[in-house]
Amino acid sequence: MLLNQFLILAAALFALGIYGLLVRRNIVLILLAVELMLNAVNINLIAFEAVLNTPEAIGQVFAIFVITVAAAEVGIGLAIVLLIFRNRRSANVDDLQLMRY
């Protein structure tokens, strides 16, 4: 196995995440795109760990940290989405122009 096949796949996932982040209007779908990008980072960490074979499995430990922080981020993010929806009756980012000018 080449290292690059994993890195390029992760790059493709990351680019798709950026695309989704910019194209989607629904906040929940934007959060889904962020998850795709975090997932790409995890693939990179695990692939480098497989190459370097550190005695303390540093890459895997960092991947676990990333997964944990992503879980916390989703929890807070969806709570904020819920609050916005309760106040504005909408989950579209276009409708949140209160702080624009």
Place this chain on the structure above:
Amino acid sequence: MSLTDWISEPINWFFAAIGLLVLVSAIKVVTARNVVHSALFLVATLAGTAGLFIILAAEFVAWVLVLVYIGAVIVLFLFGIMITRAPTGTDEGLDNQGKVIPALLSLTVFGLMTWASLDAFGSREIVSGGEVVSVEQIGESLLGRFVMPFEVVSFVLLAALIGGITIARRDATPLEEEQGARS
């Protein structure tokens, strides 16, 4: 390494199959016209990623991914979709009008990253069939060298838990507060 060499390794067939699944479902995540389908395609992407982790001899992280992401995060997303009553049928209003610039931007990022990794790790190989990292190793690392980040992450989770409850809680209306004070 030539293409025939690459194909002759059986583990690369698994990689090709799983990589294709991951890519196709990731494309569907960002293009699906249905919010629930988008979330379910993310499940396929994450399951494929777990398969890649198993190919890379990272079993523990693969199962953590399945448990935390597919088990918890996706369920949270589905609840979020249901509660915000985002249109569950096909909807044209899910995307912005301009898609050319985001597509160009993400293609540029992909091209740059691909070029950088090809430049840096041209034909660097991962030795397959290496030793699987044991859970014991990860546990000793987590509670040894990385015990401080581990504690910080646990604090982040606690803060997110309390913060999530505080943010999403429905505040009592003045009338309800009055009744609560009376009783």
